[in-house]
Amino acid sequence: MAVEASSNDLVQVVALLAAGVVAVPIFKRMGLGSILGYLAAGVVIGPFGLRVFSESEAILHVAELGVVMFLFIIGLEMQPSRLWGLRREIFGLGALQVGVCAVLLTAVGVAGGFPISQSFVAGAGFVLTSTAIVMQLLEERGEIAEPKGQRIVSVLLLEDLAIVPLLALIAFLAPGGADTSLAERFTEVGIGLAAIVGLVLAGRYLLNPFFRILADARAREVMTAAALLVVLGSALAMQLSGLSMAMGAFLAGVLLSESTFRHQLEADIEPFRGILLGLFFLAVGMSLDLHVVVANWRLIAIYVVAYMVMKALGIYIVARVLKTRHREALERAVFMAQGGEFAFVLYSAAAAVGIIDNQANAMLTAIVIISMVLTPLAIIALRYLTPRDAQSLDGVEIAAGLTGSVLIIGFGRFGQIASQPLLLRGIDVSIIDNDVEMIQAAADFGFKVYYGDGTRLDILHAAGAGRARAVLVCVDKPDVAVRIAQLIKAEFPLLTVLARAYDRGTALQLIRAGVDFQLRETFESALVFGGSALESLGVDPEDVAEVIEDVRRRDTARFETQLAEGVRAGQRFLRGNIGTPIPTPLTQPRRTGQALNEETADVLHKSEPAD
Known part of the structure; x- marks a missing residue:
């Protein structure tokens, strides 16, 4: 029982x-x-x-x-x-x-x-x-x-x-x-x-x-x-x-x-x-x-x-x-x-x-x-059933007729830091963002940020993208960054575009969109962090620099391989459906040496996670 x-x-x-x-x-x-x-x-x-x-x-x-x-x-x-x-x-x-x-x-x-x-x-x-x-x-x-x-x-x-x-x-x-x-x-x-x-x-x-x-x-x-x-x-x-x-x-x-x-x-x-x-x-x-x-x-x-x-x-x-x-x-x-x-x-x-x-x-x-x-x-x-509250634009200027040499889209923690070297060199910078609270907070610290959505072509024209020498895409959402890059390159093909990448997958998408430079947002800081960890363990600074550079080389090689594999897959798809190969974007000038990955061993190449 x-x-x-x-x-x-x-x-x-x-x-x-x-x-x-x-x-x-x-x-x-x-x-x-x-x-x-x-x-x-x-x-x-x-x-x-x-x-x-x-x-x-x-x-x-x-x-x-x-x-x-x-x-x-x-x-x-x-x-x-x-x-x-x-x-x-x-x-x-x-x-x-x-x-x-x-x-x-x-x-x-x-x-x-x-x-x-x-x-x-x-x-x-x-x-x-x-x-x-x-x-x-x-x-x-x-x-x-x-x-x-x-x-x-x-x-x-x-x-x-x-x-x-x-x-x-x-x-x-x-x-x-x-x-x-x-x-x-x-x-x-x-x-x-x-x-x-x-x-x-x-x-x-x-x-x-x-x-x-x-x-x-x-x-x-x-x-x-x-x-x-x-x-x-x-x-x-x-x-x-x-x-x-x-x-x-x-x-x-x-x-x-x-x-x-x-x-x-x-x-x-x-x-x-x-x-x-x-x-x-x-x-x-x-x-x-x-x-x-x-x-x-x-x-x-x-x-x-x-x-x-x-x-x-x-x-x-x-x-x-x-x-x-x-x-x-x-x-x-x-x-x-x-x-x-x-x-x-x-x-x-x-x-x-x-x-x-x-x-x-x-x-x-x-x-x-x-x-x-x-x-x-x-x-x-x-x-x-309920729409989100419309943001109040009281005290916020909408982007119109901007003439800066550099246009920064997105002024969060990444964009704020990226803007400082440009401002210190006296470069005329125009900044747009669609977060009203952030714009108002930035104004308290002396930054002039205009309200504008970088995914809209009319806003890009009003923000002076057609007159700028370069555009910095610093938004934090991966899909939005890729969409902005595609839009700019389609409308202003000769404009230099530098973009913030959330992870490796986003970096690959940005390069395929034609950006001139991309950087994964946490990678350089993580690399410096890892180097400091080695120094704290007593490793010689010159050896640390050599190890860090080795990580860069390995990551760049893996990145190039992944990019080439993506291109070849696209060519195979088009040949099977259309019969005509497409030109590879690998012939386009770009800089990917800074696109680093946190992994430090080739054994992780087969199943590489996002950064």
Whole structure:
């Protein structure tokens, strides 16, 4: 019997892993994101799908540790000074958004004919956004560290704190809850505050010495165990005091953000975080009771739409009142329009004290889960349905009638450095770029940069490409650089064109486009870096110079071979389709000696990666 039970458990573990491994790549390939893949996989293998699992609650409780660890890692990125700098967003923007959305969502329930206490509980639960979904989406888009991402994080932190007074209100709204003494309520609040203070003091005075002692022991597995102990211990302390586990983990991360062990902790926690967070989304998908959805689909559909629309409206109104740009306000509204995992806690507490019954709890849970499923789809729809904000050209001059001897297209970090030798020699330089913010920033440092898109022929004429002696293509996007080079060489065939290449493949395309000179953007600096590394190891500078030159020769030979192979392939294609060979561009004058590659051995010639 024990063997059979063990075998069944192993089947479930394999099913969980297989569901994630199969579903996530498929959904990401379809452009729907990993979260939707996990949620769909959970529905398929859950109690209302293939029934690999009969109860999702146990898995959900374990999987919530993924959210806990995710918040810990986010906390490691938030130094206390940075968090203090967000205090206005947390207690201003966050509190206002939670308050306005709670009123609007409560009004939805009252308009549907439900008592005000039930309407408030349902709406308040939906106010609490899914930290796991929003954080994951921000991480996938690389926006957590951006200002708009930080504002969303601030609201999420306030919502995590709001779970405490909301649970207290649940106790007050319960039948007979008004009889609860004020002393008991103040005691609960005091316990929560004491837990926060205790965790802050422990993090400030105990954690660093603790990890220092463990580091001296030089036992890697003990450091990993200690990292898990800190995360789970802080989460448990907050849970026992009535706060959320995620809040405890986040505070622990913030307190360790300036520790010398920060990067070690992040490396130890990351594998557990990724697996458990995926497990959390799987468990949420399993929790969707399809029987309840089918039996009450009209009511659930109405309230999913009503709650998401009203919450998004409240978020948008608050954002605009606080002078947020339209697009950012719209994105925040769509990102945060769903209910979250803390709603499950609030609804369960309300059902336990008799405010709502089990049927209402199941329906509200289904509404929240469906809103979570719809969020990635809503974000995709937003991306396709709304055009990007047009850039304001206030204070920016459009390229017209420029007469510089040299035209620089693109004034990022590469173009700025490339322009300095020309300017120091007194050469008349015209500069165009299509990034308004960069143009305005360059003006603060005395650079005159004009607005213009180098992929447009009319802009090139207006920027003086026909009168210039040379054009420097310094844009950072490979395809754009190649397109500009092709356009210039087609319209101004005698003009000297020098181009920045992103990697070896781009360099080959630029030469085929006819540029007179190209340089891979990181190669020369990497070559100098490698030479300095040799000198630091005691190699004679003359020997270093010889080694570096040898790298250049090898790279140039490989580059010429690849270019010739590309030409021969093109000739073979044309002979097979047209019957006439084309002239080789190898006879054209060009300089490729500077086109270097990071590899230092011929053995890598067969499978050469991008730089």
